[in-house]
Amino acid sequence: MALIEVRELSKIYKDGAETPALRGVSFDINEGEFTAIIGPSGSGKSTLLHILGFLDRHTKGEYRFGGKTFDDYTKDEIAHVRNEKMGFIFQFFNLLRRTTVLENIKLPLLYSKIKESQWDELALKAIEEVGLSHRVHHESSQLSGGEQQRVAIARAIVTNPSIIFADEPTGNLDSKSGGRIMEIIDKLHEKGNTIVLITHETYTAEYAQRIISMKDGLVEKDEKVLSRRHKFIK
Amino acid sequence: MTISYSFKTAFRGLKTNKSRSALTVLGIVIGITAIIIIMSLGKGAQNLILGQIQSIGSKVIAVAPGRQPKGPTDIFSTFTDSLKQKDMEALQNKNNVPHLSKIMPVVFGSESVAYGNDTYRSTIFGVTDLFAKIYDMEPSEGRNFTEEEIKGYVDVVIIGSKVKEELFGESDALGEKIKIKGKNFRIIGLLPQKGQFSFLNFDETTIIPYTTAQQYIFGIKYFNRLIIEADSEANVDQTVEDIKTTLRNSHNSTDPSKDDFFVETQASAMAMVSTITNILTLFLAAVAAISLLVGGIGIMNIMLVSVTERTREIGLRKAVGATDRNILTQFLLEAITLTATGGIIGISLGAIISFLASLVLSKSFNLDWAFTFPVQAALLGLAVAAFVGLVFGLYPARKASRKSPIEALRYE
Numbered sequence: 001m002a003l004i005e006v007r008e009l010s011k012i013y014k015d016g017a018e019t020p021a022l023r024g025v026s027f028d029i030n031e032g033e034f035t036a037i038i039g040p041s042g043s044g045k046s047t048l049l050h051i052l053g054f055l056d057r058h059t060k061g062e063y064r065f066g067g068k069t070f071d072d073y074t075k076d077e078i079a080h081v082r083n084e085k086m087g088f089i090f091q092f093f094n095l096l097r098r099t100t101v102l103e104n105i106k107l108p109l110l111y112s113k114i115k116e117s118q119w120d121e122l123a124l125k126a127i128e129e130v131g132l133s134h135r136v137h138h139e140s141s142q143l144s145g146g147e148q149q150r151v152a153i154a155r156a157i158v159t160n161p162s163i164i165f166a167d168e169p170t171g172n173l174d175s176k177s178g179g180r181i182m183e184i185i186d187k188l189h190e191k192g193n194t195i196v197l198i199t200h201e202t203y204t205a206e207y208a209q210r211i212i213s214m215k216d217g218l219v220e221k222d223e224k225v226l227s228r229r230h231k232f233i234k
Numbered sequence: 235m236t237i238s239y240s241f242k243t244a245f246r247g248l249k250t251n252k253s254r255s256a257l258t259v260l261g262i263v264i265g266i267t268a269i270i271i272i273m274s275l276g277k278g279a280q281n282l283i284l285g286q287i288q289s290i291g292s293k294v295i296a297v298a299p300g301r302q303p304k305g306p307t308d309i310f311s312t313f314t315d316s317l318k319q320k321d322m323e324a325l326q327n328k329n330n331v332p333h334l335s336k337i338m339p340v341v342f343g344s345e346s347v348a349y350g351n352d353t354y355r356s357t358i359f360g361v362t363d364l365f366a367k368i369y370d371m372e373p374s375e376g377r378n379f380t381e382e383e384i385k386g387y388v389d390v391v392i393i394g395s396k397v398k399e400e401l402f403g404e405s406d407a408l409g410e411k412i413k414i415k416g417k418n419f420r421i422i423g424l425l426p427q428k429g430q431f432s433f434l435n436f437d438e439t440t441i442i443p444y445t446t447a448q449q450y451i452f453g454i455k456y457f458n459r460l461i462i463e464a465d466s467e468a469n470v471d472q473t474v475e476d477i478k479t480t481l482r483n484s485h486n487s488t489d490p491s492k493d494d495f496f497v498e499t500q501a502s503a504m505a506m507v508s509t510i511t512n513i514l515t516l517f518l519a520a521v522a523a524i525s526l527l528v529g530g531i532g533i534m535n536i537m538l539v540s541v542t543e544r545t546r547e548i549g550l551r552k553a554v555g556a557t558d559r560n561i562l563t564q565f566l567l568e569a570i571t572l573t574a575t576g577g578i579i580g581i582s583l584g585a586i587i588s589f590l591a592s593l594v595l596s597k598s599f600n601l602d603w604a605f606t607f608p609v610q611a612a613l614l615g616l617a618v619a620a621f622v623g624l625v626f627g628l629y630p631a632r633k634a635s636r637k638s639p640i641e642a643l644r645y646e
Contacts, residue, residue: 055553055640076557083555094550094643098250110243111555116236155554 001067002028003163003194004052009061010217011047021047023217024061029196031162034189036197036205039214046167048214049198053086053165054078083111087156089185091168093148095140095155101127102136105154112159126154130184146177153184163194170204182207182229203229244567247540255572258536261529262576262622263583266615268522270584271591273611276515278592278603283507285602287500292467293335294368295474296498297460297481315456316494321484322460330480331462333469338364340459341447347393347440348413349401356397356440358414360447368461371436373423376408384443387450392423396437414440417450427600470499519611526618529576530626537569537630548634549642562635569627570620577619581612 011022022044029035039045050056051063054070063070065081073081082088087108095104105123114122127133130150135143140151149169156164166185170178186207189195197208205211206229213221248255299316322339325331341360346353359365363379366372373392383390391412398407411418419442428436448454464473474497481495482488541548548561556564585607592605 050640053553055643056638076559079552079555079557079560082553088553090643094546094553096547096550099246107551108554110239111551111557111560116239159555 003031003033003066004029004196005062005064006052007062009048009051009058009063011044011051011056012059020217022051022058025214025217025219026061027212027219027222029194031194032189032192033210034186034195034197034208035210035212036199036208037212037214038199038202038205039220040200042216043214044217045198045200045214049165049167049196052196053088054082055088079111083108084113084159085161085163087159087161087164089149089152089156089164089166089169091171093145093152093172095148095151097141098139100137100139101132101143101151104140104151105158107155108159114159122158123154126158127151129157129187130154144177145173146180149173149177149181150184153181153188157188157193161193163196164188166195166197168198168200170199170201178204240563240567241571243564244571247544247564247568248571251540254536258532259572259576259579261532262526262573262619263580265522265526265529266577266580266619267584267587268525269519269615270581270608270611271588272515272518272522273608274584274588274606275591276511276518277606277608278588278595280508280511280515281606282601282603283511284504287503287507289370290368290500291370291463292500293464293470294500295462295464295470295477296503297462297477297495298498299456299458299495301493301496314494315454316485317457317460318455321481322457324480324484325460325462325477327480330483331473331476333465333473333476334462335465336364336368336463338362338368338461339444339457340461341444341452341454342458343452345414345440345451347397347401349410352401354397354400356394356438357434358447358451359434359439359441360444360451361441362444364461365441368463369436371425371428374426376421376423378423379443384445387445388443389417389419389446389450390422390443391419392425392441393421394425394435394437394439394441395427396435397440398424412440414442415451470501474499523618526622530573530622533569533572533623534626534630536572537565537627538633540568541565541630541634544634545637545642545645548637549639549645552637552639553643558635561637562631565631565634566624566627569631570623573619573623573627574616577616580619581615584615585612 005028007026009022009025010020013019013021025044025048037045037048047056051058054065058070066085096107102120102123105126106119109119109122124133124136127136130153132147132150132154135147140148143151164185169185170181173181182204185195185197195208197205199205206225206227208225209228210222210224212219297317300314322337325334325337338361343358344355345358347356362384363381366378372378376392378392379390382388393407393412401407401412402410407421407424410421412421413419425436425439425441442451444457462473462477464470477497478490478493482490482493485494487493551561588607589605592603595601596603
């Protein structure tokens with residue numbers, strides 16, 4: 001069974017005039033799959049990611065996550081799914097300023113059912129995975145852009161979610177830091193996480209197994225990546 | 235999220251803007267401090283007055299001429315001449331007031347007292363020898379009046395410590411003669427220093443036989459008060475009724491609404507004082523509470539600013555799994571933490587200031603003023619502070635909790 005099932009999904013922004021962002025999109029994403037969604041700005045890829053990540057609501061069509069329709073989730077259940085099953089990585093990191101790396105990573109745990117006594121251990125394990133153990137007690141604003149994004153990844157994986165949504169994770173970084181971030185995301189995929197990556201760079205998209213190309217709110221192409229980028233690095 | 239972690243988060247949120255939080259709290263601190271000071275001093279004043287009334291003795295009944303004052307404009311009606319010698323004689327009759335054990339007429343006024351070239355404006359208190367027992371005020375030097383001196387219009391005087399000090403300084407006063415209204419009085423007794431005693435300061439008083447005072451000082455035939463002692467506490471109420479009936483008969487009246495006298499007991503005086511001081515304290519506390527309202531609006535204002543500033547943080551928290559309730563709790567706790575901190579500081583500050591004030595009052599006015607920490611007011615203050623946080627924090631917190639996560643994350 002697919003983890004994500006999308007059927008004729010559309011989203012219309014009503015801001016005075018009606019602006020369609022998605023105009024009937026359909027696809028499935030299986031568990032453990034690494035999918036990149038690419039397209040020029042205005043193609044609807046970010047809107048799609050927000051709907052998939054339960055951050056926004058579609059206007060028409062059907063979205064099933066884990067076999068259950070979005071409309072069947074209550075408000076609190078939506079919050080719990082975001083907390084337990086989904087991890088988010090944003091283009092602008094979205095870390096809490098004047099707060100230490102450790103506290104930033106612990107943030108999702110605050111809202112989880114995990115006992116407080118385990119928080120530190122889980123957060124330290126997550127920070128180790130992104131290779132920032134030496135920065136645990138620094139304030140997030142003292143870190144470089146690449147390091148901040150690694151903290152954001154650690155925060156996304158701390159509750160051990162099944163799916164990770166990454167919205168232009170390298171968009172605000174130089175190519176070297178960006179490469180490092182993609183390696184970490186690739187490693188998460190190898191460990192079994194489902195990854196949905198939004199990017200406008202074909203180069204970055206080629207880390208994925210599958211690329212969905214969007215244009216004007218529609219799926220233009222949906223194809224397998226024959227020569228994945230990480231193969232070259234290895 | 236656990237409660238302890240919620241508080242930690244709230245504290246961290248407030249610490250980010252230390253000076254802003256401190257200034258916001260100030261409004262609450264001032265409000266609570268003012269309330270605590272007013273409550274504490276009000277209670278202190280009440281205890282002082284009640285203590286003095288109590289020390290007169292629970293068997294003491296005072297009869298005053300005129301109608302009982304019902305309001306500020308009524309005050310002059312008390313100065314009438316309705317209590318006369320025949321009234322006293324009627325009251326002394328065992329058939330009229332069987333439980334009367336002592337009766338003392340009182341006349342008073344203000345006159346200059348002179349010794350040599352020194353003069354002093356003193357309260358002249360015309361009484362009988364019973365005053366010492368009724369007011370628990372035996373002369374510390376010399377003696378009390380004798381019955382003969384009262385009956386014989388004798389020119390003898392007992393003076394308060396302040397009068398003695400003003401006229402004689404350190405030198406001996408006993409046996410000396412002082413002049414009141416051109417008449418010489420021989421000092422037979424000196425009162426110990428006592429300080430303000432309810433509405434009377436015995437230190438500044440010159441005490442003479444009431445007969446002498448009526449005849450030579452004030453030139454009147456009536457009394458300003460009749461002080462009566464019942465034979466036992468249990469008989470006070472009955473005695474009050476007997477006094478009223480006797481005086482109405484003596485004044486040929488039957489209608490209680492036309493009484494030209496009024497009777498006060500220790501209990502009624504204490505009840506009246508309690509009522510007055512309670513009302514005054516509550517009124518002042520209510521005025522002080524307005525500053526709490528202003529402080530509360532300040533809290534709401536700052537919380538609204540904070541919610542707007544932290545829109546992205548709210549979006550992020552929701553994205554990682556915070557429910558609406560989590561966000562609401564976080565911002566409410568911040569508001570309550572602010573006001574409760576203000577409450578605790580206010581209570582401490584109020585207690586310290588009240589304590590110092592009670593020290594100053596008792597030292598400089600020679601009062602038996604005891605510091606009372608108003609525990610109830612302190613608890614109430616803390617509850618009110620937290621309540622203010624809850625009420626004024628609710629609107630901003632609801633606003634925060636209802637933000638859509640994606641719109642909050644997009645906020646610039």
